[in-house]
Amino acid sequence: MSCNLQDPKILEAYSEIIDYEPTDWLILGYNDTRDVISLYDKGTNGLSEFRDHLREEVLFGFLRLDDRFILITYISEQVSGVRRARALVHGRAVATLMPVHNAQMTATLPSELSDTNIYTKLKVGENRVPGKSNSRPQSMSKRNSMRIQSGAAGFTPSSPVPSENAQPSPESGISEEPEIIEHEDATQAEERYQEELKQQQEERERQEQLLEEERIRHEQEEEEKRAFALAEEQKRQEIEEQERKAAQEEAEKRAREEEAKRAQAALKRQLEEAERNGNTLLTGYVSVLNENCPFWKRRFFSIGSSNMLLYRVEGVRT
Secondary structure: OOOOOHHHHHHHHHHHHOOOOOOEEEEEEEOOOOOOEEEEEEEEHHHHHHOOOOOOOOOEEEEEEOOEEEEEEEEOOOOOOHHHHHHHHHHHHHHHHHHOOOOEEOOOOOHHOOHHHHHHHHOOOOOOOOOOOOOOHHHHHHHHHHHHHHHOOOOOOOOOOOEEEEEOOOOOOOOOOOOOOOOHHHHHHHHHHHHHHHHHHHHHHHHHHHHHHHHHHHHHHHHHHHHHHHHHHHHHHHHHHHHHHHHHHHHHHHHHHHHHHHHHHHHHHHHHHHHHOOOOOEEEEEEEEEOOOOEEEEEEEEEEEEEEEEEOOOEEEE
């Protein structure tokens, strides 16, 4: 997770700050990139102006207060966990590029960068020699300038290097106590980064599982809808077939009734005509059973308009 710190304006602004020129703060940021860090702003009006230039993203700041320096990593609460872990790792590279600092701190809100917190962190005003001025320490400035010049060319830091413990002269006004350098533990930052990646992977897998379950549920619902629609269609066809058969049977019944009516009407006309003309309507043979004889007898019959005659022999009445 190395970062690119090749922007020449970074070392230029940093040099101005540690050389006690009017510039007393700078802010670095990613400028919509993943790992390219460049100079955002710099100024001459101290901590209040520094706070006014904070943005809701990952920022790296360097600030001079009196004769002390602080390196600040600002990570907005809106920043995701992965970017947060990456920023902590990149902060070590920034600290390597700017080795002259008395303290480091990480903040998530502008209120955490209050004058009281910063001055307390830097221990400004403590361990001062009475009567000493806060003028620029020439020996330190010269040494820092040489350090910057020697490390500026082709510098792409990836791991922290502890700051030098300068031994200032009594005239510098700086306390004799060693500088306090607070570095984020690389192993812990890497573990947090890996843990964030693991959590993101688990979240992606969980989302994929939910999407897969949703897809299966949707397919099942669609299949149920298709099966229901097919069953409804079959039911509709069965009803239509039943209605068609019922209509056909009804039509056939009406046709039979009409045919029977026509046949009955025709027979009636024949009977009426035969009655008028005295004609025989029907002749033939029929088997009859006499009540006094247990045997069936074959007889010839003749049906007129109003009577029926039986004959033992055709033409001879019984």
